[in-house]
Amino acid sequence: MATAQETLKGIVTQRNMRIPWNIESQLREEQVATEVADGVYQLCSTMTNIYLIEDDDGLTLVDAGVPAQMELLEAGLECIGAEMTDIKAVILTHVDPDHIGLAEPLRKAGIPVWVPEEGYETALNGLGKPPLALFFFMWRPAYARFIRALMQAGMTDAEPIAEAHTFTDGQVLDVPGHPEVIATPGHRKEHCSFWLPERRILFSGDALITMDIMSGKAVAPEPVRGGNLFNYDKGQQMESARKLGTLGHVTLLPGHVQPWEGDLGARYPSAE
Numbered sequence: 001m002a003t004a005q006e007t008l009k010g011i012v013t014q015r016n017m018r019i020p021w022n023i024e025s026q027l028r029e030e031q032v033a034t035e036v037a038d039g040v041y042q043l044c045s046t047m048t049n050i051y052l053i054e055d056d057d058g059l060t061l062v063d064a065g066v067p068a069q070m071e072l073l074e075a076g077l078e079c080i081g082a083e084m085t086d087i088k089a090v091i092l093t094h095v096d097p098d099h100i101g102l103a104e105p106l107r108k109a110g111i112p113v114w115v116p117e118e119g120y121e122t123a124l125n126g127l128g129k130p131p132l133a134l135f136f137f138m139w140r141p142a143y144a145r146f147i148r149a150l151m152q153a154g155m156t157d158a159e160p161i162a163e164a165h166t167f168t169d170g171q172v173l174d175v176p177g178h179p180e181v182i183a184t185p186g187h188r189k190e191h192c193s194f195w196l197p198e199r200r201i202l203f204s205g206d207a208l209i210t211m212d213i214m215s216g217k218a219v220a221p222e223p224v225r226g227g228n229l230f231n232y233d234k235g236q237q238m239e240s241a242r243k244l245g246t247l248g249h250v251t252l253l254p255g256h257v258q259p260w261e262g263d264l265g266a267r268y269p270s271a272e
């Protein structure tokens with residue numbers, strides 16, 4: 001298993017890599033479960049990232065990917081010597097269809113699911129048809145590959161979550177790892193990030209990601225591109241980026257593609 005340092009060193013050399021959008025590559029052993037930070041494992045780096053936070057009480061699963069990633073989760077658990085019953089909570093940064101796929105199956109298996117309060121209704125009522133805006137950028141080959149891969153992995157079949165706990169800004173969740181909630185609206189109105197202050201680890205979901213979804217290139221952390229066509233409010237996206245900038249030096253674990261380590265404050269300084 002790669003150590004956190006090796007993984008982070010890898011990022012520097014992969015800054016301009018083309019990202020292969022096929023699910024098989026996730027099942028290569030080195031990508032099944034990478035310890036990206038102390039006691040934090042990343043499953044997958046080519047579609048939607050799922051993370052596991054480990055502490056003495058068990059595991060918390062951060063973001064639930066797409067339905068086909070169940071196989072990846074099972075392989076990941078095996079890889080770190082854990083079992084499904086070690087997962088004590090599923091926490092979601094937002095309720096987009098590419099982040100909730102395993103939530104309802106895991107809830108049915110008895111694992112409580114936590115969602116941002118503002119996304120509660122959507123989580124319970126289902127997401128409806130994918131918005132037309134999703135297809136607006138399909139003329140871009142890298143974007144089209146990404147969306148097609150997510151669709152093939154069952155993104156649009158993600159089940160609504162029948163029952164969920166909710167959280168709001170500033171709350172410290174009583175789940176393994178005790179992440180703190182930072183509301184980061186913009187990509188979606190309910191979007192929240194999770195922060196582990198002692199380990200300085202930030203789960204940024206889709207508030208800041210390390211890929212340009214239009215070109216498929218890896219980039220330093222930035223809000224999801226596509227403006228208001230693809231996001232709820234691009235002004236709020238920037239405000240949330242600056243809010244995360246106040247955390248300073250972090251290990252950033254994004255919703256998509258590779259982790260990043262550095263000073264977020266230098267990238268997103270607060271407005272004077």
Ligand SMILES: [Zn+2]
Binds near residue numbers: 099206255256
């Ligand atoms: Zn996403």
